[in-house]
Amino acid sequence: MFHVRASSCLWLGLYAAIGTVPAAGAASPAERLDELLAVTVSTASKLDQSAMRAPGSVVVITAEDIARFGYRTLGEALRSVPGFYLTYDRNYLYLGVRGFSRPSEYNNRVLVLIDGHRMNEDVYGSSSIGSDLPIDLRAVDRIEVVRGPGSAAFGGAAMLAVVNVILRKAGTASGHEVALEAGSLGEIGGSVHGAAEGRRGLRFSWSARASDVDGDDLYFAEFDAPETGFGLTRGTDWERNLGLTASLAYRGLEITALATSRDKGIPTAAFETDFGNREASTEDSWMLLGARYRRELSKEFSLTARGAVGKYAYEGVYPSEGVRYEDSTDNDWWSAEVTGQWTPSPAHRVVAGVELRDIRRADYRSFDDEGTVYFDGDFPYEIRSTYLEHEFQAAENLLLSFGLRHDDYTRGGSSTNPRLAFVLLPTPRDAIKLIYGEAFRPPNVYELFYTDDSSAKGNVDLEPEQVETFELEWSRRWAPGVIVAASFYRSRFADLIDQEIDSADGLLQFRNQASATSEGGTLELRAKAAARVSAYGSVGYQSVEDGNGVRLSNSPMRQVKAGLSAALGAEWSGALELLAESGRGTVSGVATKSYVLLDAHLVWEPGNLPVNVSLKIRNVAGESYFHPAGFEHVQPAIEQEGRTISLRLGYRF
Numbered sequence: 001m002f003h004v005r006a007s008s009c010l011w012l013g014l015y016a017a018i019g020t021v022p023a024a025g026a027a028s029p030a031e032r033l034d035e036l037l038a039v040t041v042s043t044a045s046k047l048d049q050s051a052m053r054a055p056g057s058v059v060v061i062t063a064e065d066i067a068r069f070g071y072r073t074l075g076e077a078l079r080s081v082p083g084f085y086l087t088y089d090r091n092y093l094y095l096g097v098r099g100f101s102r103p104s105e106y107n108n109r110v111l112v113l114i115d116g117h118r119m120n121e122d123v124y125g126s127s128s129i130g131s132d133l134p135i136d137l138r139a140v141d142r143i144e145v146v147r148g149p150g151s152a153a154f155g156g157a158a159m160l161a162v163v164n165v166i167l168r169k170a171g172t173a174s175g176h177e178v179a180l181e182a183g184s185l186g187e188i189g190g191s192v193h194g195a196a197e198g199r200r201g202l203r204f205s206w207s208a209r210a211s212d213v214d215g216d217d218l219y220f221a222e223f224d225a226p227e228t229g230f231g232l233t234r235g236t237d238w239e240r241n242l243g244l245t246a247s248l249a250y251r252g253l254e255i256t257a258l259a260t261s262r263d264k265g266i267p268t269a270a271f272e273t274d275f276g277n278r279e280a281s282t283e284d285s286w287m288l289l290g291a292r293y294r295r296e297l298s299k300e301f302s303l304t305a306r307g308a309v310g311k312y313a314y315e316g317v318y319p320s321e322g323v324r325y326e327d328s329t330d331n332d333w334w335s336a337e338v339t340g341q342w343t344p345s346p347a348h349r350v351v352a353g354v355e356l357r358d359i360r361r362a363d364y365r366s367f368d369d370e371g372t373v374y375f376d377g378d379f380p381y382e383i384r385s386t387y388l389e390h391e392f393q394a395a396e397n398l399l400l401s402f403g404l405r406h407d408d409y410t411r412g413g414s415s416t417n418p419r420l421a422f423v424l425l426p427t428p429r430d431a432i433k434l435i436y437g438e439a440f441r442p443p444n445v446y447e448l449f450y451t452d453d454s455s456a457k458g459n460v461d462l463e464p465e466q467v468e469t470f471e472l473e474w475s476r477r478w479a480p481g482v483i484v485a486a487s488f489y490r491s492r493f494a495d496l497i498d499q500e501i502d503s504a505d506g507l508l509q510f511r512n513q514a515s516a517t518s519e520g521g522t523l524e525l526r527a528k529a530a531a532r533v534s535a536y537g538s539v540g541y542q543s544v545e546d547g548n549g550v551r552l553s554n555s556p557m558r559q560v561k562a563g564l565s566a567a568l569g570a571e572w573s574g575a576l577e578l579l580a581e582s583g584r585g586t587v588s589g590v591a592t593k594s595y596v597l598l599d600a601h602l603v604w605e606p607g608n609l610p611v612n613v614s615l616k617i618r619n620v621a622g623e624s625y626f627h628p629a630g631f632e633h634v635q636p637a638i639e640q641e642g643r644t645i646s647l648r649l650g651y652r653f
Contacts, residue, residue: 002037007355017082017318022150022435027406028217029296031033039062041058041146042112042116042144042164043058043116043144043145043146043150043162043163043164044056044058044144044150044153044162045148045152045153045351045389045391045401046153046341046351046353046387046389046404047340047341047349047351047389047391049391049483052431052444052475053144053399053423055389055401055403055419055420055423055433055435056146056147056148056150056421056435056437056474057146057147057420057433057435057471057487057489058144058145058146058147058518059082059145059147060142060143060144060145060507061077061080061081061142061143061145062141062142063138063140063141063142063168064140064534065077065080065379065534066137066140066143067138067603068534068565068573068575068601069563069565069575069577069599069601070601070603070614070616070648071137071576072137072616072637072646073093073130073131073133073134073137074112074128074129074130074135074137074143074163074165075095075130075134075497077137077143078095078129078163079147079535080146080389080559080561080563080577081145081147082487082522082524082538082559082561083097083147083334083520083522083540083542083559084096084097084145084161085101085556085559085581086627087101087554087627087641088130088627088638089104089268089270089629089630089633089638090218090266090267090268090638091238091264091266091268091270091282091629092106092130092132092282093129093130093131093132094106094434095108095110095129095161095555096115096555096556097109097110097147097160097161097542098147098160098489098491098518098520098542098544099518099520099542099543099552099555099556100160100491100493100516100544100552100555101339101448101516101554101555102498102552102554103554103587103628103629103630103631104630104631104632105301106125106126106127107120107126107127107622108120108124108125108126108127108157108441108444109157109159109160110127110129110157110158110159110160110161110162110163111127111150111154111157111161111162111163112127112128112159112163112164112165113154113162113163113164113246114164114165114167114256114258114288114290115164115165115166115167115247115254115256115290115292116164116204116291116292116306117256117288117292117306117308117335117652118154118308118335118357119133119286119288119310121312121329121331121360121447122212122312122331122333122359122444122445123314123329123331123362123363123364123444123446124329124444124445125156125157125441125442125444127157128284128286129163130262131213131239131241131262131264132262132264132284133243133260133286134209134210134211134241134242134243134260134261134262135165135207135209135243135245135258135260136191136193136207136208136209136243136245138177138191138193138207139167139168139193139205139206139207139245140165140166140167140168140390141166141167141168141424142356143163143164143165143166143336144163144164144166145161145162145163146161146162146163147160147161148160148161148416148435148437148469148471148489148491149419149438149439149467149468149469149575150437150439151405151407151415151417151437151438151439151440152387152389152403152404152405152437152438152439153387153389153403153405154405154418155355155383155385155405155407156383156407156415156440156441156442156464157441157442158439159439159440159441159465159467160467165310165577167205167245167247167256168195168205168247169171169195169203169205169247169249169254175194175195175652175653176192176193176194176195176652176653177192177193177194177313177650177651177652177653178190178191178437178650178651178653179191179192179193179648179649179650179651180646180648180649181211181646181648181649182646182647183213183644183645183646183647184216184643184644184645184646185213185215185216185237185641185644186214186215186606187211187212187213187214187646188211188212189209189210189211189212189213190209190210190211191207191208191209191210192207192208192229193205193206193207193208194206196480198501200249200250200251201249201251202246202248202249202250203246203248203249203250203390203495204246204249205246205247206244206247207243207244207245207246208242208243208244208245208247209241209242210241210242210243211239211240211241212239212240213238213239213240214235214237214238215235215236215237215238215265215631216237216267216313216641217232217233217234217235217237218232218233218236218237218267218639219231219232219233220233220268220269220634220635222277222634222635223269223275223303223540223634224640227274228275228276229276232378233267233275233276234276235265235278236265236266236267236276236277236278236280237265237267238264238265238278239262239263239264240262240263240264241260241261241262241263242260242261242262243258243259243260243633244257244258244259244260245257245258245290246544252293252294253291253292253293254291254292254296255290255291255292256288256289256291256292257288258286258287258288258289258292259285259287259288260284260285260286260287261283261284261285261286262283262284262285263281263282263283264281264282264283265278265280265281266281266282266318267280267282268629268633268638269633269634269636270318270632270633270636271318271325271632272318272320273318273319273320273325274319274320277319279317279319279324280317280319282314282315282316282317283313283314283315283316283317284312284313284314285311285312285313285314286310286311286312287310287311287312288308288309288310288541289308289309289310290306290308290309290310291306291307291308292304292305292306293305293306300342300343300344301340301341301342301343301645302340302341303338303339303340304339304340304341304342305336305337305338306335306336306337306338306339307334307335308334308339309333309334310332310334310336311330311331311332311333311458311645312329312330312331313328313329313330313331314328314329315327315328315377315510316328321368323368323369323370324368324369325366325367325368326366326367326368326369326533327364327365327366327367328364328365329363329364329365330361330363331359331361331362331363332359332360332361333357333358333359333360333361333460334357334358334360335356335357335358336355336356336357337353337354337355337356338353338354338355339351339352339353339523340352340353341559345392346393348387348390348391348392348393349390349391349632350388350390350391351387351388351389351390352386352387352388352389353386353387354384354385354387355383355385355386355387356382356384356385357382357383357385358380358382358384359380359381359382359383360380361378361380362378362379362380362445363376363378363379363383364376364377364445364446364449364450365377366452368633374452374468375450375451375452377449379411379445379448379449379517381409381410381411382409382410383407383408383409383410384407384408385405385406385407385408386405386406387403387404387405388403388404388405389401389402389403389404390402390403395406397424397425397426398422398423398424398425399421399422399423400420400421400422400423401419401420401422401423402418402419402420402421403418403419403420404416404417404418404419405417407440407442409442409533410456411448411460413442413463413464413631415440415442415464415466417437417438417439417440418436418437418438419435419436419437420435420436420437421433421434421435421436422434422435425506426433429476429477429478430474430475430476431474431475431476432472432473433471433472433473433474434471434472435469435470435471435472435473436468436469436470436471437468437469437471437596438466438467438469438549439466439467440464440465440466440467440498441464441465441532442464443459443462443463443464443465443497443566446508447459447462447497447510448460448462448481455507455508456499456507456508456509457502457505457507457509458510459509459510459511460511462497462511463495463512464495464510465493465494465495465496465497465512466493466494466495467491467492467493467494468492469489469490469491469492470489470490470491471487471488471489472487472488473485473486473487473488474486474487474488481527481528481529482525482526482527483525483526484523484524484525485522485523485525486521486523486524486525487521487522488517488520488524489518489520489521490517490518490519491517491518491519492515492516492517493514493515493516493517493518494515495512495514495515496512496513496514496515496516497510497511497512497513498510498511498513498514498516499511500513505506506510514546514547515543515546515547516544516545516546516547516552517544517545518542518543518544519543520540520541520542520543521540521541522538522539522540522541523538523539523540524536524537524538524539525538531566532566532567532573533565533566533567534564534565534566535562535563535564535565536561536562536563537560537561537562537563538559538560538561538562539558539560540558540559540560540561541557541558542555542556542557542558542559543555543557551585552585553584553585553586553587553628554584554585554586554627554628555584556567556581556582556583556584557582558580558581558582559579559580559582560578560579560580560581561577561578561579561580562577562578563575563576563577563578564576565601570607571605571606571607572602572603572604572605573602573603573605574601574602574603574650575599575600575601576598576599576600577584577598577599577600577602578596578597578598578599579596579597580594580595580596580597581594581595581596582594583584584627584628585628586628586629586636586637587628587629587630587631587636588636590636590637592625592626592627592628592637593625593626595623595625596621596623597618597619597623597625598619598620598621599616599617599618599619599620600616600617600620601614601615601616601617602614602615603615607611610651610652610653611649611650611651611652612649612650612652613647613648613649613650614647614648614650615645615646615647615648616645616646616648617643617644617645618641618643618645618646619640619641619642619643619644620643620646621643622642623642624639625639625640625641626638626639626640627640
């Protein structure tokens, strides 16, 4: 059903009213917006535009940031973003945004893209941000992050944020490098990446990364009994991963390829598995082949075609009391998208497009080694989408943007989501954004169909989750190389999908039963004082309550983040990062304690040798801290890693 909320209609009316005003000075583009932050992004909308013009709250993590702070995983890089936080259950890494992260949601409310290609799979709706996406971040050009609803541009799952990982092309890559790595948790690994340029503008880059980790020896008080080894488990926190990426660019054509695989032991005895059993594990693998072609048909009109094929596979092993329980998923899809961009005048840019996503296979199986099959089903479906975006320069210092997208699912209903943004420059140094947006998450295959006669049943009547968000953001170029910003937001969530017990038969079932309100704000600073000195800092407050006024679990109320990187001479550089976070509630009703973490990164690059050596120390002070656990765990909270040290030796050729 085509549906737009009444509040969005009011905003659309305001947009239309302002849009009838003649564009003052429209004959010349408003370049002052770009001068404030000349970083071109493509994730906030379907338009390439500067971060200051973009209709969203945008943060860009550059290749320079990744190298200076020694980020290893996507999640580690995202931890620096104001309003973002991580939860690790010793198997998967979860991303919280603005205080919202439901237990064991597998990141299905955050959309992750690789070079603009969707990476959320279609059985759980999950996205990978940790070691289960083992790509070499040194082969990444930048990570574009848009906080807030993104469904007006990208459709389902973009409720809380959109994260777009842009791989390096040959023109931005720095030659070839091979590296060896070793770490304090028994880690041995290596990586290699390279780039080449051919004739007529052909550019090619590639990377590979692999590691083997023994993991930590862990103690869990909940299993402190003679029959469970007095709560001590050894050799169960292991991990093996492999990741490959490649990128090719030729004139208007770009091709992206990715293949990854990770095996991870489960040391926490989740899902009632035998404590201390090394066989308890999960395996995740991703494959993607995507292409994008852009053609300028005239001075005013361009056409972009995008297509991709992909595959996600998962297998879990859960031994319990002599029985080996297993479940597995296979998800195959292809997508095609055509976008037209029309610029009838310097004051107007219009984008319209259609997208088809065909999920050819979306199956889930649950069984044991004694021949019992608990569930076996395949639920393919299609998504047909249309979208429109209009950017209007109403005056020299006022930019308006309106976007609307309709997504129609052959199962799971449909949703229409608008976004409106007003960008005002009251002075040459200041920019103010006022943004309203809506987004949705469709019920996934597991929520709709999973049935187990002894514990759970499906619910094909589930409706999509909904969120509407108001944002106000002010940024100011305080001095050359220094930008300060303040942002405030309020989000209302409706029809959230949670499990509850049906009193009629005692079975668990997913239902649209919850609502929530999230509100808060951040103060941010980013500075680059010299070519080799940079810093960032932020203070954030966030409050998330359900419909009864009760604070949600796994939601820190306060965060303080800071980072500093600087040259320590001609051949040395160093970086420090600090994170202070308040405690979070758990699903069992207790709360974790607040904590402060300090990470350090030291790099040696001798000018007369083609080598570089880096040392990364995480949790320098050895802080003992915990993250809330999901319903599948006996533990209310999981202890995180203490001090760890990793050493990397790179050789350029």
